[in-house]
Amino acid sequence: xxxxxxxxxxxxxxxxxxxxxxxxxxxxxxxxxxxxxxxxxxxxxxxxxxxxxxxxxxxxxxxxxxxxxxxxxxxxxxxxxxxxxxxxxxxx
Numbered sequence: 001x002x003x004x005x006x007x008x009x010x011x012x013x014x015x016x017x018x019x020x021x022x023x024x025x026x027x028x029x030x031x032x033x034x035x036x037x038x039x040x041x042x043x044x045x046x047x048x049x050x051x052x053x054x055x056x057x058x059x060x061x062x063x064x065x066x067x068x069x070x071x072x073x074x075x076x077x078x079x080x081x082x083x084x085x086x087x088x089x090x091x092x
Contacts, residue, residue: 004051049075
């Protein structure tokens with residue numbers, strides 16, 4: 001579970017660093033920068049969802065399993081929303 005948390009935090013850090021990409025690369029297209037931000041946001045939600053699914057407890061009627069199920073479902077919804085925003089950027 002720790003490795004998924006580390007992967008999620010690292011992709012979020014890359015996503016935040018993409019916000020400041022124009023400071024390091026001159027004349028970068030803002031659409032490319034926004035695409036990279038949305039892509040790493042999409043990737044971080046995928047990692048969070050996979051981590052919640054893989055680390056789900058084995059006991060079928062446990063309270064912890066319900067929370068992991070809620071995390072997986074909300075992660076999937078956030079992944080879909082992030083994917084739609086990524087597609088919207090490609091349409092512009």
